[in-house]
Amino acid sequence: MNASPPGGAPGEGRYGEAFFRPDRAGEAERIDFGALAYDDITMARLRALGAGPGWSCLDIGAGTGTVGRRLLGEAGVASVLAVDRDVRFLDARPAPGLRTLQADVTDPGFAPGSFQLVHARFVLMHLPERDRLIGTLAELVAPGGVLVLSDAVDLTSERGPATPYTTAMRAMWQGLRATIGTDVSSVPAYPHLLRGPGLDQVAAEIHVPPLVPGSAISRFWAGTWQRSRQAMLSTGLIDDAGIDAAVRYLESDACAALSAGMLTAWGWKPGGTAG
Numbered sequence: 001m002n003a004s005p006p007g008g009a010p011g012e013g014r015y016g017e018a019f020f021r022p023d024r025a026g027e028a029e030r031i032d033f034g035a036l037a038y039d040d041i042t043m044a045r046l047r048a049l050g051a052g053p054g055w056s057c058l059d060i061g062a063g064t065g066t067v068g069r070r071l072l073g074e075a076g077v078a079s080v081l082a083v084d085r086d087v088r089f090l091d092a093r094p095a096p097g098l099r100t101l102q103a104d105v106t107d108p109g110f111a112p113g114s115f116q117l118v119h120a121r122f123v124l125m126h127l128p129e130r131d132r133l134i135g136t137l138a139e140l141v142a143p144g145g146v147l148v149l150s151d152a153v154d155l156t157s158e159r160g161p162a163t164p165y166t167t168a169m170r171a172m173w174q175g176l177r178a179t180i181g182t183d184v185s186s187v188p189a190y191p192h193l194l195r196g197p198g199l200d201q202v203a204a205e206i207h208v209p210p211l212v213p214g215s216a217i218s219r220f221w222a223g224t225w226q227r228s229r230q231a232m233l234s235t236g237l238i239d240d241a242g243i244d245a246a247v248r249y250l251e252s253d254a255c256a257a258l259s260a261g262m263l264t265a266w267g268w269k270p271g272g273t274a275g
């Protein structure tokens with residue numbers, strides 16, 4: 001597993017501003033490709049943890065709201081509060097029981113209530129305040145409830161093959177770290193970090209979707225590279241032709257690569273009866 005990309009302090013830009021702007025055409029579709037690749041895994045885990053009738057749930061950085069809607073429709077939870085710094089995609093797809101809140105989770109005053117399930121997927125990795133936020137999110141879990149965090153794990157390695165894909169992935173992680181502070185290096189430590197705020201029965205798992213041409217995950221990475229192109233170029237590790245070659249490689253039968261995985265870690269708040 002690769003360590004954090006080298007290269008300086010986290011950038012001062014923010015997710016959704018310098019890169020991944022919600023007002024840019026295709027951003028909802030990019031998030032949806034990620035959701036298509038991972039939602040079944042997420043839902044299986046949330047249901048195995050007991051999410052079901054009676055549960056009140058908080059989804060942080062809810063994106064297009066796919067998890068919240070499935071929690072309501074398939075697991076039958078009582079309510080979902082879907083929080084995002086920009087709720088345009090959530091409000092475009094309302095569902096009974098789904099409330100939306102436009103808020104920045106890094107705001108020191110962020111305190112939307114107490115929930116049996118607090119879930120954040122592919123959010124903390126983009127926020128330089130992630131260590132503090134794990135404590136913040138743990139405080140929002142009701143006694144007996146569970147905090148579930150999912151983020152990416154980079155599976156390229158220093159000794160891995162030099163393919164267009166690995167070059168692009170390295171440039172992406174390094175460029176996003178330098179520009180908006182995205183950092184996946186601490187994701188494997190999430191189980192340990194969940195113990196910090198006093199959660200127990202902590203455990204974790206990793207899912208790696210296969211990079212099959214035309215698959216949702218392949219299209220997600222291609223879209224992510226297009227949107228973070230300037231960050232990638234700024235590393236000097238890749239040029240425009242290299243990014244285009246990596247996209248073609250992903251779409252071709254020659255593709256032989258390992259996607260970043262999704263690590264899901266969870267921990268329970270002592271007390272109560274929800275767990």
Ligand SMILES: C[S@@+](CC[C@H](N)C(=O)[O-])C[C@H]1O[C@@H](n2cnc3c(N)ncnc32)[C@H](O)[C@@H]1O
Pocket residue numbers: 015016031034035060061062063064066083084085086103104105106120121122123126127
């Ligand atoms: C990569 S998307 C993941 C969306 C969704 N969780 C999923 O997995 O499909 C990250 C989401 O987090 C939101 N986000 C980023 N920074 C945030 C912040 N500081 N506060 C609240 N939401 C934030 C973004 O607007 C975006 O919708």
